Amino acid sequence: MTSPRPRQRFSLDDATPNPADPRPAEHYPLDVTSHAHEEEDDATRAPGLDTALARPRKRRWGLLTLLGGSLALGAVEAGRTLYQATLGGDPLSGAWSALLLLALGLGGSALARELWRLRRLRRHAVLREQLDALPEASAAQAGRLAERLREQLQLDRDDPHWQAFCAAHQPHHDGAETRTLLAHHLLAPRDREARRLISRMSGDTAVMVAVSPMTLVDMLLVAWRNLAMLERITTLYGLELGYASRLRLFRQVLANLAFAGVTEIASEASMELFSMNLASKLSTRAGQGLGIGLLSARLGLRAMRLTRPLPFDDTDNPRLGDLRHELWQRVRRLEESATPPR
Amino acid sequence: MRQTLAREVTNLLERGRDRQLRLAVTGLSRAGKTAFLTSLVNQLRHAGLEARLDLMACAREGRLLGARRVAQQDLAVPRFPYDEAMAALDETPPRWPDPTRGISELRLQIRYRPGRHGLFGMMNADSATLTLDLFDYPGEWLLDLPLLEHDFLSWSERQQAALTPARRELAADWLEAVAELTPDSTADEAELAAIAERYAATLRAAREAGFADLQPGRFLLPGDLAGAPVLQFFPLPGVGEADRQALEALPEDSVYHTLSRRFAHYQQHVVKPFYREHFRRFDRQIVLVDVLGALNAGPERFEDLSRALSTLMRSFQYGKRSLVSRLFAPRIDRLAIAATKADHVTPEQHANLVTLLEALLAEPIQDLRFADIPVKALSLASIRATQSREVERQGRRFPALRGTTQAGEEALLFPGEVPAQIPETDFWQRQGFAFEHFRPLPRDARGDALPHIRLDAALDWLIGDKLS
Numbered sequence: 038m039t040s041p042r043p044r045q046r047f048s049l050d051d052a053t054p055n056p057a058d059p060r061p062a063e064h065y066p067l068d069v070t071s072h073a074h075e076e077e078d079d080a081t082r083a084p085g086l087d088t089a090l091a092r093p094r095k096r097r098w099g100l101l102t103l104l105g106g107s108l109a110l111g112a113v114e115a116g117r118t119l120y121q122a123t124l125g126g127d128p129l130s131g132a133w134s135a136l137l138l139l140a141l142g143l144g145g146s147a148l149a150r151e152l153w154r155l156r157r158l159r160r161h162a163v164l165r166e167q168l169d170a171l172p173e174a175s176a177a178q179a180g181r182l183a184e185r186l187r188e189q190l191q192l193d194r195d196d197p198h199w200q201a202f203c204a205a206h207q208p209h210h211d212g213a214e215t216r217t218l219l220a221h222h223l224l225a226p227r228d229r230e231a232r233r234l235i236s237r238m239s240g241d242t243a244v245m246v247a248v249s250p251m252t253l254v255d256m257l258l259v260a261w262r263n264l265a266m267l268e269r270i271t272t273l274y275g276l277e278l279g280y281a282s283r284l285r286l287f288r289q290v291l292a293n294l295a296f297a298g299v300t301e302i303a304s305e306a307s308m309e310l311f312s313m314n315l316a317s318k319l320s321t322r323a324g325q326g327l328g329i330g331l332l333s334a335r336l337g338l339r340a341m342r343l344t345r346p347l348p349f350d351d352t353d354n355p356r357l358g359d360l361r362h363e364l365w366q367r368v369r370r371l372e373e374s375a376t377p378p379r
Numbered sequence: 380m381r382q383t384l385a386r387e388v389t390n391l392l393e394r395g396r397d398r399q400l401r402l403a404v405t406g407l408s409r410a411g412k413t414a415f416l417t418s419l420v421n422q423l424r425h426a427g428l429e430a431r432l433d434l435m436a437c438a439r440e441g442r443l444l445g446a447r448r449v450a451q452q453d454l455a456v457p458r459f460p461y462d463e464a465m466a467a468l469d470e471t472p473p474r475w476p477d478p479t480r481g482i483s484e485l486r487l488q489i490r491y492r493p494g495r496h497g498l499f500g501m502m503n504a505d506s507a508t509l510t511l512d513l514f515d516y517p518g519e520w521l522l523d524l525p526l527l528e529h530d531f532l533s534w535s536e537r538q539q540a541a542l543t544p545a546r547r548e549l550a551a552d553w554l555e556a557v558a559e560l561t562p563d564s565t566a567d568e569a570e571l572a573a574i575a576e577r578y579a580a581t582l583r584a585a586r587e588a589g590f591a592d593l594q595p596g597r598f599l600l601p602g603d604l605a606g607a608p609v610l611q612f613f614p615l616p617g618v619g620e621a622d623r624q625a626l627e628a629l630p631e632d633s634v635y636h637t638l639s640r641r642f643a644h645y646q647q648h649v650v651k652p653f654y655r656e657h658f659r660r661f662d663r664q665i666v667l668v669d670v671l672g673a674l675n676a677g678p679e680r681f682e683d684l685s686r687a688l689s690t691l692m693r694s695f696q697y698g699k700r701s702l703v704s705r706l707f708a709p710r711i712d713r714l715a716i717a718a719t720k721a722d723h724v725t726p727e728q729h730a731n732l733v734t735l736l737e738a739l740l741a742e743p744i745q746d747l748r749f750a751d752i753p754v755k756a757l758s759l760a761s762i763r764a765t766q767s768r769e770v771e772r773q774g775r776r777f778p779a780l781r782g783t784t785q786a787g788e789e790a791l792l793f794p795g796e797v798p799a800q801i802p803e804t805d806f807w808q809r810q811g812f813a814f815e816h817f818r819p820l821p822r823d824a825r826g827d828a829l830p831h832i833r834l835d836a837a838l839d840w841l842i843g844d845k846l847s
Contacts, residue, residue: 060793061796067790
């Protein structure tokens, strides 16, 4: 057992310096090596509340084991058959098992690719979350995130947009300022491109629906066009979609559309009314086309909002209203050319 | 006369169309007003070419075409000495522009392309212009504005309250002289002049010691009034509101009445015209504060600066703009407060600098929030004088600055941390602050725009909405 600490008396003025005190000035000799201001690498951030509150990640271990196990066992089985067929001189069964091996190999690589792409989608979501918190980030963190965004968008270091960003970015810019610059230099060109894409493809869909004679064909057409649009938007924002990731994203977009739909319709009620007003001026088919086109455009905008690495802020949020006019023009032009003026 | 009328009508039209802005650059002496104006003109002049104005939306989108100095409104006021200031910065070794000794004006015509509608709209091909009126003045005179709320008696009372122990020490000479004076004695011109001169010396000494809340401002910088009897008054110590009736009853040639008359004359004929002609018509305002200088000077000066700024900001009219108020009674509807000389600390200290600035201006900010006027606090350096570097020590990297100190010596240093809140009094005695002053960076090429920190963000906040 330790004895109790003896009495000790401190002089009033030898208190240890308060650790909260600001650091005093410090002079360095001029010949000390100094570096241009670079982002120092500080410890990675602890996972925040957001990640803790996010939907728990489902790992489908059962499905994966089943698939992986059958692939592995099948490969072993086929290998053995092939070996015995070569020994036993049965070329037909040997060829079959070789074919099976090839098929298993293809299936395995497809599975691996899917998994890898799903992983990319998840990484993208994480990056998105981090970039969302950019205004609170320090200058060093902001610089690192910018670098990761560049990688995600697959830009080279000598890409003119990245170069423009580097020229504009100064060491004293904080998170919010870096965000503004990133949005302008790296994402604005992609936004414009995505917007052109949505406008063109939803217009195409509208026209197709307006001229197609059969409902079933319509449905197939719309589904195909929308999926194609989604894929191209995600590619623009640096995401490569596999089958599963596409499905997941599509589900997300639809869920988002359903949830956001109510509030958005309430806020854009006048616009909806206006569109209906317009649609009533068209023939039934053209009206349907316009409706489908609007829905498709809305889907595209949702996908854009969900996949853009830097979430939109209120001012630059793309709105359906911007696209409506163009859609209307296209359908209208179609209608006019179909019914010759009397 | 006809010309004046035509000019007035044009101005009125321009204001009606909201194509004219008057920017108030407010700051006490040595806060960096002249540097701010010089850099502002320089950046806008070089906009779209060499100037880096990436935080200004209009410049970032390539819509800002540039600016030009045009003939100013009032021909009787000298032009802002932009060329002289640039010449000072171009000297070898470069030096800061001379402090302002009088009023000057400048009118800038900014040309830009109006923006697109919405995110994706078409680019507008036509260019438009915005006229920006700027105005420079000695910061010392600014402190006269709060004087308008007082009469001689209440002013005297307030000046006594402002005499903190440190200032009382500086004013010892004057206090001794004025103690022998009684308010009811007959005024002696020569004696009053001598005491007033001592009072002026007191104010000058206090300014040297870093105090800011100094009235009347013309005592520090008389301009063309040097030696006139209007500048020969001073507050009477030891009088208060309670003595008002007794003092009023004194004969006309008593010391009290003579001083009171001079004070009233100073108010009516010096401060009021200055206020009426230059300070009433503002649309936007930027308040520049030298936070680092105040930190260097110590707690008492810090308090003093805070008090001076909050009384000062009461002299401006804030409010929402409407067509009518825009035409006839312009009010400041948007405001930036800036901690200047941000280049004198390392970049990661900027956040603390802004927090400290907000603490310093807490009271005016509360009033502005109540009036629903948008305020933005930022740290800026109108003309950047240092380069941000990093020094490696014991395997870790520390931020540092490289520049030439005011003494002319090249230095690589860490200037010290900026506290996030006003430190306690005993910290100043224990450690204190010693932020170094730097010379402007020598410029490689004459044609280049001046380097700056966040001047673009300030401009975007102040005039960006009119350039969209």
